[in-house]
Amino acid sequence: MPSLIDMRRRIRSVKNTQQITKAMKMVSAAKLRRAQTRVIASRPYASLLKKVLANVAAAAPGGDGDESNPLLARRAESRVLLVVVTSDKGLAGAFNANLIKGAQHFMKERPDATVQLEMIGRKGRDFFRKRHAAISGEYVGLAARSAYADTAAIARKAADLYCKLEIDAVYLLYNEFRTVSSQKMTIERVLPVEMPDAGAPVDYIFDQPPAEMLADLLPRYVETEFYRALLESTASEHAARMMAMEAATSNAGEMIEKLTLFMNRVRQASITKEIIEVVSGAASAE
Secondary structure, eight states, rough: OOHHHHHHHHHHHHHHHHHHHHHHHHHHHHHHHHHHHHHHHHHHHHHHHHHHHHHHHSSSSSSSEEETTTGGGOOOOOOEEEEEEOOOSSTTHHHHHHHHHHHHHHHHTTTSSSEEEEEEEEEHHHHHHTTTTTEEEEESSSHHHOOOHHHHHHHHHHHHHHHHHHOOOEEEEEEEEEEEEEEEEEEEESSSSSOOOOOSOOOOOOOOOOOHHHHHHHHHHHHHHHHHHHHHHHHHHHHHHHHHHHHHHHHHHHHHHHHHHHHHHHHHHHHHHHHHHHHHHHHOOO
């Protein structure tokens, strides 16, 4: 049976851990508020861009956009680029594990295709690097900056590879932010660009041919999707870490209660033993 000193040291250690997890929860909650604001602000822009893109594509020759545009060309997916957005830090529950499993499942579903990985985030990069996966690019620290220029550069690289016929499709794998307690792993095909439904036609007055406007909008649309995926992933990461730290803090509190109860029992047993020894010694002295 452990001594009272050992029990006190263990309780003190758990209390210190509880203070750390509580502080991490508060930090994640503060970061989540900022990240959530950015995600909510980006969604109307992305939605409106899709709508404008669909209307311009409907006005372009052929009704579905200029098929000569390389970003619209559809090919057999024999060479695929998968962009995986993970976090740079851990302690976020199953946030990174679900993404890694999703990427592995994605590759298993395409045994005949060559899948290259573009890793955003340290956790996913380290996992697939140890397993010698085909990593064409890696980016660390983007979530902390959340700069449009960073993700736009990655999007332009992917679009350039697609236009040069070096890859046949580009997919984004990330966690979409739903609520604080709910994040959805999402796999989205970015290239070739799939034209959304335009719905009711809008009578635009074009200053330049719709095909030229479409050629300018398509790269911007791809860049926006990459940036939105990073914002969604960042908000989901902070939410997952906040929930994980809250659970860890609660578990530490339960452990402290159990250890305190056990320590009191050990102390009571020690006192009882000492009383018995005193009484036995007094009885033997008579």
